[in-house]
Amino acid sequence: MLDILPDVDRWRADGRKVAVATVIRTVGSSPRPLGSKMAVSDAGGISGSVSGGCIEGAVIQEAQSVLENGLPKRLLYGISDEQAWSVGLTCGGEVEVLVERLDA
């Protein structure tokens, strides 16, 4: 949380909308611990991470609607081999992420 705060503060001071994704569940090996966060702004800013870089792109895409309508989303990324490759989760395992928009 504290790692993304400087960027989030700056974005909000600029009047941007900000969504935050949080790792809420992991199964198997996962590069980022529970509670890890990535923030996304409606101007395309990205701060922090929720994996080793494998699912960030997908999460950023999902965050767009959250930024727009403010409805939180719970997302599961995993893990049949085929799926793992499609979102790039090469480590195998499962990650669940909660995406929410910060209060206006």
Add this chain to the structure above:
Amino acid sequence: MSSRFESLRRSLLAGERLVAFTRADDDALGSRLLVWHDGRTEGTLRSPDLDRAATTLATGQDLPATGLREIDGTEVFVENFEPLPQLFIVGAVHVAIHLVHFARQLGFRTVVVDARSAFATAERFPHADELIVEWPAEYLARTTLHANTFCVFLTHDEKLDNPALKVALEAGVRYVGALGSSRTHAKRVAALREAGLASELIDRIHAPIGLDLGGRKPEEIALAIAAELVAVRSGQLPAGER
């Protein structure tokens, strides 16, 4: 739904401990309750029973681990927030330059304070989160010293060190260490006693500072200090004893 971001942000920066509960089920996804260690709460999980159960969890002896858990049959994400450890380095000396590097790598927010502008320069400390040219005692007295604050005193100068040491000890920070031989420390203890500081506070000073790694070079001393900070932070070493 409200993310309660402002309250969370303020508390984290002020160094308060709290637990955030967030509903992870479809019925009220994202609803959040914040519970501070002293029992204060803000927000709701949309059920008085859930709020009560969560508050009990967050104010007990053992804080719940970060992760998903079932509370009263509802899936809730529990998140434990510890204030960011901050390290105040009093004395912009050679050892401090190396200590800033180690401490930053180890996740400390680092602030270097020295009244001597010749030492406290951005050129010498490009990686410090903050560099303060001011009397250390005055600076420490006006800044937030929260429960996860570590202070090291490296100036070798009683005028700079001792008044600032007193401020840190009286504020009840988590760790206080001071550079100097046993003889220097004995002098320091006498001066602090003279200044009216209670013995149990003086006893909290880690001196000689750092784990005994046997090194003498500035970078080795910095490593010994950094090692001691980690040992205290992890609970391996009691904060007030050696």
